[in-house]
Amino acid sequence: MTQVKARWEHYEHGADIGVRGFGASKAEAFEQAALALTAVITDPAAVRPLERIALACEAPDDELLLAEWLNALVYEMATRRMLFSRFAVRLEGTRLAGEAWGETVDAARHHPAVEVKGATYTTLRVAPEGEGWLAQTVVDV
């Protein structure tokens, strides 16, 4: 069996932007979608994983859970004035326990392009993809 390579990408949406994560597991696809979220704002490589925060969320199904996870990160970025570049997700049924590592926003170093207002349900999808998983949605900026 070929190993699925964890990766993320953006995709087109008229006014905004889609975030898509691929992973060997659903949890890994969620982690990659989170990296894609950071990349909407800045280059994730420029964000040092200095501080760790823990998050937990819950939703009736996988897709709403992905939106919850991304929205929890949006909330933490907004209220802590932080950006994140490393993520760890554990999924148990409809519950998610996550960790994110990052640092305080530094406008001079991160050149943050745009604030994410929230994750929408537009093109929201969590599904098996090849040997692994895909997790995606459009975020409002």
Added chain:
Amino acid sequence: MDLSLFEKRSDYEWEIPRQGAMRVPAVIYASESLVRDMDRKVVEQAVNVAALPGIVKASYAMPDAHWGYGFPIGGVAAFDPEEGGVVSAGGVGFDISCGVRCLHTGLHRDDIMKVQQPLAHELSRAIPAGIGSTGEIRLGDKEMDAMLAGGAAWAVQRGWGEAADLERIEEHGQMKHAKPGNVSAQAKRRQRDEMGTLGSGNHYLEIQEVTEVFDARIAAAYGLARGDIVLMIHCGSRGLGHQIGTEYLKRMAVTAAQHGIHLPDRELACAPINSDVGQEYLGAMRAAINCALANRQILTHLVREVFRRMLPQARLPLLYDVSHNTCKVEEHRVDGGTRKLYVHRKGATRAFGPGHPDVPAAFRDAGQPVLIGGSMGTGSYVLAGTKQSEALAFSSACHGAGRAMSRHQALKTWQGRKVVDDLAARGILVKSPSMRGVAEEAPEAYKDVSAVVDAAHAAGLARKVARVEPLVCIKG
């Protein structure tokens, strides 16, 4: 888009007749070329909205419509609670009460150009903009609730503005029936450091020159003449509105089935107006409208402080303040009778015509000012509401240019520094904390705002009054 989808009612009105699950037709107001260039998703979304319970007359799309979340951006839809009508968090949007405010200055181009650099610098220092920026005002729990109930009227009471400002704001600066208690602790926490901040993305503050007047009578009523300098602020309810949108989108998606609402797509999440979730959302959404009105009022105060120091001869009275992401209860004529409807405008501006009692007395003969924001390199417009807009689309008009190119593509196409330099060569000074943000907002990434405004004018949604062009742009 394929024009064969439509029945052409006039050069500027394109209808998808009622079919399938649609309860009413879908109508797009735009020129043929704007319709051709529109994303097919606009039609899909307008058709989906036409199938929602209690929708009245039609599901409308304005000339600047583009692919949104459930509702198209540039969508207008009215619902009757007596017919099972719904309220939709997606139909209002994440940035609740995002809008545009325009201030007079009493100045002319020369006054600005003499101090263009230092004025732009001082404005960029005074107006917190971009990610990670915070305002200087910190609200405790009690003051937060007072702000959410009081809107711009609260801000004026606290010394951020003048009483005369309030009559020049929709709802007289204070949205009634707001319920701060329906706003979550998380939404309030997200707003704690964000009062008096501009935000990012397409939000801006611009100093502009009136370069063209199309309707001298209405322009005079609005106090506008060619060569005048005005100032426009485009922003919304900041983190508080975004969080309310996020939370209620989920609640409405999860509870729709319990209310017997079949959603063709979850992004259409909505709740009956006469339901607990619907009523709670309306109370929270109105509080977010007040947050946006208070925010634009505080920004106005910060701008006036800068002008007081730099150009003490200037006075900056408010021309008008419009919101373009709202759901409001309004009376409209339908089938010969008057009905109280919940009008959603998602990326659409209210445009009451002459004689409407909610238009300030000074403009009552002219119609409500309709402020249309363009991109930073092109121009913006002042329009006026018309009598016929009531029958066309519940007194609504467009809200801006609308993107022609995704952020992704814009970033690949332009460099922020080059965009700033090119605009500087044309006399437009741009200040932004993010060059990447500037690239994503490059003027060419937007549709031609003039084509959008011409279509709104020709369709009768609103009347062209004046065009303004930027001299200074503070971007988030």
